[in-house]
Amino acid sequence: MMSRVTIAQEVFDERTRQIQKWGKQHHLHGGHRDREFWAQGAELFRQFNDDNDDPGWDDILMEEIAEAFAESDLAKRRAELIQCAAVIFAEVEDIDTPDQPSLSETFSQNLLPV
Numbered sequence: 001m002m003s004r005v006t007i008a009q010e011v012f013d014e015r016t017r018q019i020q021k022w023g024k025q026h027h028l029h030g031g032h033r034d035r036e037f038w039a040q041g042a043e044l045f046r047q048f049n050d051d052n053d054d055p056g057w058d059d060i061l062m063e064e065i066a067e068a069f070a071e072s073d074l075a076k077r078r079a080e081l082i083q084c085a086a087v088i089f090a091e092v093e094d095i096d097t098p099d100q101p102s103l104s105e106t107f108s109q110n111l112l113p114v
Contacts, residue, residue, distance in 0.1 A: 007092050029077060035070050042066035057091040 068080035
C-alpha cells in the first residue's frame, strides 16, 4: 500500500501545479447554490448508503459533497470539505492496495501539461 505521506505529497504537488497554471483563486463559497437541493441530495445519499450493505466510493463521496454544498456556515462547510477530502484520500488508499500496480508512479505522466 502506498504511504499516506506519498499520497499527501501527490495532492500537494497537484495544488502547486494548479496554482502555477491558474494562480491563487478565490471563488464564492456556495452562496449561489440551492442549499435545499443539496440538503435533499445529502439525505437521499445518506439513506441509500445506510440501506446498502456495501455502498461504493462514489455514493459515499456524493453524500459528503452534498452535505458540504448544503452548508451555509463556513466553519461547518470547511469541516464537510475536509470529510470530502478524507473520503477521496481513502479511495486512493484503497486503489493503492498491494494487489494493484503502483498507480502513483504513473500519476505525473497522466497530468495535463501546465
